[in-house]
Amino acid sequence: xxxxxxxxxxxxxxxxxxxxxxxxxxxxxxxxxxxxxxxxxxxxxxxxxxxxxxxxxxxxxxxxxxxxxxxxxxxxxxxxxxxxxxxxxxxxxxxxxxxxxxxxxxxxxxxxxxxxxxxxxxxxxxxxxxxxxxxxxxxxxxxxxxxxxxxxxxxxxxxxxxxxxxxxxxxxxxxxxxxxxxxxxxxxxxxxxxxxxxxxxxxxxxxxxxxxxxxxxxxxxxxxxxxxxxxxxxxxxxxxxxxxxxxxxxxxxxxxxxxxxxxxxxxxxxxxxxxxxxxxxxxxxxxxxxxxxxxxxxxxxxx
Amino acid sequence: xxxxxxxxxxxxxxxxxxxxxxxxxxxxxxxxxxxxxxxxxxxxxxxxxxxxxxxxxxxxxxxxxxxxxxxxxxxxxxxxxxxxxxxxxxxxxxxxxxxxxxxxxxxxxxxxxxxxxxxxxxxxxxxxxxxxxxxxxxxxxxxxxxxxxxxxxxxxxxxxxxxxxxxxxxx
Numbered sequence: 174x175x176x177x178x179x180x181x182x183x184x185x186x187x188x189x190x191x192x193x194x195x196x197x198x199x200x201x202x203x204x205x206x207x208x209x210x211x212x213x214x215x216x217x218x219x220x221x222x223x224x225x226x227x228x229x230x231x232x233x234x235x236x237x238x239x240x241x242x243x244x245x246x247x248x249x250x251x252x253x254x255x256x257x258x259x260x261x262x263x264x265x266x267x268x269x270x271x272x273x274x275x276x277x278x279x280x281x282x283x284x285x286x287x288x289x290x291x292x293x294x295x296x297x298x299x300x301x302x303x304x305x306x307x308x309x310x311x312x313x314x315x316x317x318x319x320x321x322x323x324x325x326x327x328x329x330x331x332x333x334x335x336x337x338x339x340x341x342x343x344x345x346x347x348x349x350x351x352x353x354x355x356x357x358x359x360x361x362x363x364x365x366x367x368x369x370x371x372x373x374x375x376x377x378x379x380x381x382x383x384x385x386x387x388x389x390x391x392x393x394x395x396x397x398x399x400x401x402x403x404x405x406x407x408x409x410x411x412x413x414x415x416x417x418x419x420x421x422x423x424x425x426x427x428x429x430x431x432x433x434x435x436x437x438x439x440x441x442x443x444x445x446x447x448x449x450x451x452x453x454x455x456x457x458x459x460x461x462x463x464x465x466x467x468x469x470x471x472x473x474x475x476x
Numbered sequence: 477x478x479x480x481x482x483x484x485x486x487x488x489x490x491x492x493x494x495x496x497x498x499x500x501x502x503x504x505x506x507x508x509x510x511x512x513x514x515x516x517x518x519x520x521x522x523x524x525x526x527x528x529x530x531x532x533x534x535x536x537x538x539x540x541x542x543x544x545x546x547x548x549x550x551x552x553x554x555x556x557x558x559x560x561x562x563x564x565x566x567x568x569x570x571x572x573x574x575x576x577x578x579x580x581x582x583x584x585x586x587x588x589x590x591x592x593x594x595x596x597x598x599x600x601x602x603x604x605x606x607x608x609x610x611x612x613x614x615x616x617x618x619x620x621x622x623x624x625x626x627x628x629x630x631x632x633x634x635x636x637x638x639x640x641x642x643x644x645x646x647x
Contacts, residue, residue: 213488220487223574227546230518311618322487322576327626395503395519404520405544411576415487 179458182451186444193440199263200433203426206318207354210423213319214351217419224412228367228405234398242406243367246342251288253310253332253341254278255364257348257417258295259425260317265435267349267428268297274359275347279307290341292331294418320422325415332414333407336365344410349428351420357427362417364410478512479562480569481554482528484538486578491538492528495554495562499571501526501545510547512569517547521573523632525581525640536580539640541633543575577633581644589638596631603627 232239256275258268275298279289292311293299299312311331316324335341344365349357362368394401482499484491499510503519510517521543528536547569554570603624610617 216489217487219483219485219490220574223485223546223572224544227518227544227574230546234518311622325487326576327622330622330625392516392518395505395508395517398518401518401520408544408574408576412487 178454179451182447182454186447186451189440189444189447193437193444196433196436196440200430200437203430203433206426207423207430209319210419210426211351211354214416214419214423217416221412221416224405224409228402228409230392231394231398231402231405234392234394235402238399238402241366242402246366249282249285249287249342251290251341252282252343252345253290253292253335254282255292255328255332255344255346255348255414256294256298257346257421258293258298258301258317259421260296260314261429262297263432264425264429265432267425267432268295268301270359271347271349272298272301274361278345278347278361290335292328294328294421317418317422317425320415320418322411322415325411325418328418329407329411329414332364333410337407346414346417348417348421349424350417351423351427354427357424362413364413365406367406367409478565479531479558480510480512480514480571481557481564482571482573483557484526484528484540484573484575484578486575491575491578491580492536493557495558495564496528496530498529499526499573500529501540501573503545508545510545510569510571512565513549513567514547514569514571516549517545519545521545521575523636525643526573536582537640537644538573539579539581539584539637540573540575541577541636543573543578545574546570546572548572579637581640584637584641586638586641589634589641592634593631593638596627596634599627600624600631 232243254275256271258271262268279291282289291302291307291309292313293302293309294313295317296314299309299314302309313324313328313331332344336344343363345361346364347359347361350360351357396404479495479497480499481494482496483493497511501508501510501521502524504522505519508519521540523542524540526538526540528538530536549567549569551567552564554568555564557570558564558568603620607617607620607624610620614620
């Protein structure tokens with residue numbers, strides 16, 4: 174039945190075309206979300222930068238308190254790992270690359286004799302770890318598209334609580350950093366103890382060095398630097414987390430746009446290929462029919 | 477009168493930037509007024525109202541739900557905070573107020589705040605009751621504690637907003 178094959182192909186082409194419409198729409202939506210997410214990253218910059226500046230100054234004011242709060246802990250019995258992924262899929266390797274990096278991190282930590290507690294941001298992460306039997310202590314979802322500062326406060330509280338009470342010695346975070354529209358990278362950073370921002374600033378921002386050196390004047394602290402630093406630490410954590418959430422959401426939308434653009438292109442290619450196959454099938458059936466008629470006519474004439 | 481550059485920054489937006497005469501706020505050590513040529517300072521800001529006074533004598537109230545303050549005096553430190561037509565002194569004082577949550581009293585809708593207070597009071601009671609019903613072994617204990625804490629914070633904030641607006645309209 175040649176005609177049946179043709180009908181089948183026609184149906185497939187139609188379904189590919191409608192899939193293409195959907196992926197195209199998702200691509201456009203993601204593209205518009207990228208712009209908004211980038212805007213939010215920009216609005217957060219003055220706060221994030223100011224917070225880092227203050228921490229650096231306060232750390233200079235009381236280096237002994239700073240040593241307690243900043244840097245790498247000597248022995249880590251238990252580490253809390255925060256994983257930041259998306260609520261939705263259809264975004265290429267975005268979720269899976271973060272989850273894979275997390276798996277690796279957990280394996281490394283366990284090998285070093287550290288027990289791990291997991292806090293997951295994003296629906297995709299929660300279901301992933303639940304499926305693998307890895308206990309998730311707290312799961313957050315519903316804001317990975319457009320995180321608000323209050324969302325970051327919630328996650329920060331979940332991380333700071335166990336750290337302050339001494340249940341965990343280290344808080345790590347695996348998330349996707351938005352370096353530029355073209356580059357996003359999965360990164361693991363230590364959130365607590367706070368990493369001295371002045372140390373990292375030197376490497377990724379050479380311009381800030383002379384300014385930091387110029388600040389040798391006397392600075393008043395209210396309250397004294399040590400107390401202030403202890404107050405600042407959780408706020409800095411909130412700010413770091415919020416920044417990470419914003420960058421993760423921008424990365425998610427970028428990944429989704431890219432994945433959907435590729436899917437749209439694939440759908441176009443597939444539709445072209447299927448159309449060719451369908452045309453050939455139709456031509457074949459026509460040829461066969463003609464051959465049958467001609468063959469029949471020939472047979473009659475010979476009689 | 478010598479002016480200072482003031483910026484009130486939250487993670488979600490720049491609440492205010494501009495030139496002012498003074499800024500009055502409260503740190504955990506007590507009241508603090510910043511005017512031009514104030515010494516270098518880093519301090520905390522406890523939840524309350526921060527007042528910014530302008531050259532015109534107008535006072536802007538900012539409700540700050542906790543934050544930090546940096547005062548920095550240097551040549552050209554606050555240049556970008558002065559608008560056109562406002563003479564920036566060569567050596568200027570820049571006041572940066574960082575707050576997780578802050579708003580202008582003029583942006584607060586009192587009727588809305590009353591509704592919020594009522595809502596959060598109910599939420600706090602509900603979560604507290606829920607929590608007291610759970611044993612120490614309950615796997616959702618942490619989440620409930622967390623929800624209660626969130627509701628309490630929200631209630632405190634709403635109450636502070638109401639207080640600030642009432643105080644402003646009374647004065």
